[in-house]
Amino acid sequence: MTAITFLLRRLSLSVFVFIGVLILTFFVSRVIPGNPAALYAGARPRPEQVEAIKVKLGLDKPLHEQFLVYVSDLLDGDLGESYHSRRSINTDLSIFLPATLELVIAAVFIALLVGIPIGVLAGAYPKSAFDYATRLVAIAGVSVPSFWLALIAQFIFFSSLGWLPLGGRISRDASLFYPIAAQTGFYLVDAAVSSNWDAFFDALHHLILPALVLSAYPLGVAIRMTQASMIEALAENYITSARAAGLSQRVILFKLALKNAIMPALTVVGLSFAYSITGAFLVETIFSWPGVGKYVTEAVLNVDFPVIIAVTLVVTVVYILVNLAVDLLQALLDPRVRLG
Amino acid sequence: MTPILTIENLQVEFSTPFGAVHAIRGIDFSLARGDILGLVGETGCGKSVTGRSIMRLLDENAKVSAGRILFDGMDLLQLTDTEMRRIRGNRIAMIFQDPATSLNPLFTIGEQIKDVLRAHRGSGRGGAKALAIELLADVGLPDPAQMMSVYPHQLSGGQQQRAMIALSLAAEPDVIIADEPTTALDVTIQAQILDLLRRLQRERSISVIFITHDLGIVAETCQQVVVLYAGRVAEKGAVETILARPQHPYTRGLLAALPRPGSRGNDLRVIRGNVPSGFERIVGCAFAPRCDYVMDICRAQNPAFSVIDSTHHSACHLHEMPANG
Ligand SMILES: Nc1ncnc2c1ncn2[C@@H]1O[C@H](COP(=O)(O)OP(=O)(O)OP(=O)(O)O)[C@@H](O)[C@H]1O
Ligand SMILES: [Mg+2]
Numbered sequence: 054m055t056a057i058t059f060l061l062r063r064l065s066l067s068v069f070v071f072i073g074v075l076i077l078t079f080f081v082s083r084v085i086p087g088n089p090a091a092l093y094a095g096a097r098p099r100p101e102q103v104e105a106i107k108v109k110l111g112l113d114k115p116l117h118e119q120f121l122v123y124v125s126d127l128l129d130g131d132l133g134e135s136y137h138s139r140r141s142i143n144t145d146l147s148i149f150l151p152a153t154l155e156l157v158i159a160a161v162f163i164a165l166l167v168g169i170p171i172g173v174l175a176g177a178y179p180k181s182a183f184d185y186a187t188r189l190v191a192i193a194g195v196s197v198p199s200f201w202l203a204l205i206a207q208f209i210f211f212s213s214l215g216w217l218p219l220g221g222r223i224s225r226d227a228s229l230f231y232p233i234a235a236q237t238g239f240y241l242v243d244a245a246v247s248s249n250w251d252a253f254f255d256a257l258h259h260l261i262l263p264a265l266v267l268s269a270y271p272l273g274v275a276i277r278m279t280q281a282s283m284i285e286a287l288a289e290n291y292i293t294s295a296r297a298a299g300l301s302q303r304v305i306l307f308k309l310a311l312k313n314a315i316m317p318a319l320t321v322v323g324l325s326f327a328y329s330i331t332g333a334f335l336v337e338t339i340f341s342w343p344g345v346g347k348y349v350t351e352a353v354l355n356v357d358f359p360v361i362i363a364v365t366l367v368v369t370v371v372y373i374l375v376n377l378a379v380d381l382l383q384a385l386l387d388p389r390v391r392l393g
Numbered sequence: 394m395t396p397i398l399t400i401e402n403l404q405v406e407f408s409t410p411f412g413a414v415h416a417i418r419g420i421d422f423s424l425a426r427g428d429i430l431g432l433v434g435e436t437g438c439g440k441s442v443t444g445r446s447i448m449r450l451l452d453e454n455a456k457v458s459a460g461r462i463l464f465d466g467m468d469l470l471q472l473t474d475t476e477m478r479r480i481r482g483n484r485i486a487m488i489f490q491d492p493a494t495s496l497n498p499l500f501t502i503g504e505q506i507k508d509v510l511r512a513h514r515g516s517g518r519g520g521a522k523a524l525a526i527e528l529l530a531d532v533g534l535p536d537p538a539q540m541m542s543v544y545p546h547q548l549s550g551g552q553q554q555r556a557m558i559a560l561s562l563a564a565e566p567d568v569i570i571a572d573e574p575t576t577a578l579d580v581t582i583q584a585q586i587l588d589l590l591r592r593l594q595r596e597r598s599i600s601v602i603f604i605t606h607d608l609g610i611v612a613e614t615c616q617q618v619v620v621l622y623a624g625r626v627a628e629k630g631a632v633e634t635i636l637a638r639p640q641h642p643y644t645r646g647l648l649a650a651l652p653r654p655g656s657r658g659n660d661l662r663v664i665r666g667n668v669p670s671g672f673e674r675i676v677g678c679a680f681a682p683r684c685d686y687v688m689d690i691c692r693a694q695n696p697a698f699s700v701i702d703s704t705h706h707s708a709c710h711l712h713e714m715p716a717n718g
Contacts, residue, residue: 300508
């Protein structure tokens with residue numbers, strides 16, 4: 054089976070997952086006590102105002118009709134409007150989602166690019182000083198709370214050294230003098246395609262600290278996973294025969310063993326990627342990063358259901374795509390895995 | 394002619410949580426150029442440890458406590474890791490028992506051969522692919538050009554071992570250590586692989602240490618044989634003389650335990666008793682507790698080699714008795 058048919062089959066299966074999540078979140082949100090219409094109407098509404106809004110939002114109709122309306126809007130690509138701010142969720146997400154994705158992708162890249170080589174060496178030289186130092190780093194990365202790391206990082210790199218900005222995605226000067234022409238919403242991408250290098254480096258500067266802080270957890274996980282599976286791989290007979298063939302340590306570790314050992318780290322870091330879409334809200338708040346985490350946290354505090362449902366659906370899609378990518382990667386790496 | 398490889402008084406022990414395991418208790422033998430030398434003995438007698446000592450690929454808890462391994466004028470045990478890496482694969486290669494797990498499952502056969510070529514023949518050689526295809530043809534794999542892009546799991550056991558042999562030949566080594574290369578294969582495939590090894594050995598004049606516990610294979614394949622018992626050499630010499638006139642009681646026992654054509658299962662004579670464990674300190678002859686001819690001296694003193702004839706040595710006190718001549 055080719056990769057294309059595999060993709061199509063997996064995607065069509067994923068549609069069912071998506072529908073399941075949709076039904077669940079929609080009905081749970083309607084069953085939970087609360088008065089969305091009152092929320093929508095603002096402070097101290099009169100009862101007849103609330104009734105009018107109920108009719109306007111269709112909340113007076115039976116549940117299944119409300120659901121059908123929601124689904125048909127969704128099929129048109131319309132995620133609805135926030136009960137709290139009355140803004141279009143599509144517009145909001147087109148700003149917040151790229152901001153979060155840019156941050157999370159950067160964090161995951163740091164975690165993999167740094168964590169995997171460290172894990173390889175730690176697995177190759179167990180019980181060495183390097184191994185113990187690595188364990189410390191990995192455990193710290195996984196267990197130190199991100200808000201604390203964020204504050205420390207700000208203290209060191211902003212307050213003390215003054216190397217990096219405190220927060221935000223771009224400085225006011227850069228946004229005034231070198232405005233980025235929005236296309237994808239990814240500042241780095243948009244700035245790069247328009248060769249707006251001043252804005253590019255300004256945005257990169259702003260990205261470094263929050264991305265580093267957010268990468269701590271997946272970095273720790275990548276190190277530990279890689280190390281554990283390297284130890285396993287290095288005990289295999291094919292490694293003995295590679296040594297007997299006189300291959301260099303570099304080839305044995307980073308080619309022959311790593312290819313066998315990389316998948317667990319990729320899988321777990323992939324899942325932490327999907328989790329970080331909403332899980333990064335503390336880091337986003339501390340770094341004033343206008344992301345989905347902050348957005349959905351406010352929505353939860355305001356019981357703003359359309360936003361909660363919309364973000365849940367977006368995260369579901371990200372999970373599905375990440376899982377698909379991981380499976381595809383596994384099949385690419387391992388010829389014994391049959392696509393199907 | 395000087396032997397290509399000489400092992401002198403090699404002693405290897407493993408440290409374990411239960412104490413030291415004396416795997417090799419001092420062995421001496423040499424491999425003549427162009428010969429196939431059979432290394433035989435019961436399980437646990439130290440055959441694989443000997444092979445891995447030569448390659449310097451022992452487990453981490455191993456220690457070579459004495460001895461020299463002379464190859465081409467060098468003592469392999471004294472080489473640096475980098476020097477040793479240039480010997481492995483390039484001058485001395487190894488073939489293992491289980492081809493299914495000895496090949497890397499995630500790389501094509503071609504890629505694995507090219508890795509060996511790159512390691513020893515330098516990179517950027519355009520001929521690597523042609524050379525690899527030639528090797529695959531030489532080990533008798535069908536459709537060698539296509540074999541390049543095949544993964545190990547797509548091959549049969551016999552084909553996998555042929556691929557392993559191609560890998561070990563890639564850098565044109567002088568010596569190959571084959572550790573039970575046919576044990577994991579069907580009997581008919583075994584014969585084919587043995588034929589292949591014999592042919593390649595002859596054509597390329599490679600010297601081989603052939604580890605096996607099958608005296609039948611030794612008889613068909615080897616010129617020399619070294620019989621190990623409990624980490625020591627019991628008897629060594631030319632295959633014809635040892636199989637025809639075994640001198641050491643242990644070798645005689647092994648030969649008597651061989652099934653012969655026409656014999657029933659219950660005709661087999663098994664050597665009574667057990668192999669001593671690696672934890673034991675052995676005083677005297679290691680075989681004494683199981684020997685039918687045991688004498689007082691056997692329990693007190695480790696026998697030195699007696700020269701039976703110029704190519705045949707046996708370590709047994711019986712040979713020192715005037716009556717036995
Ligand atoms: N890593 C190790 N730790 C402890 N003891 C070991 C280790 N490797 C080998 N030994 C011991 O060394 C001795 C010799 O083992 P070796 O593998 O050489 O036997 P062998 O002659 O190859 O047997 P077989 O025919 O079963 O392959 C055995 O007693 C074994 O238990
Ligand atoms: Mg063995």
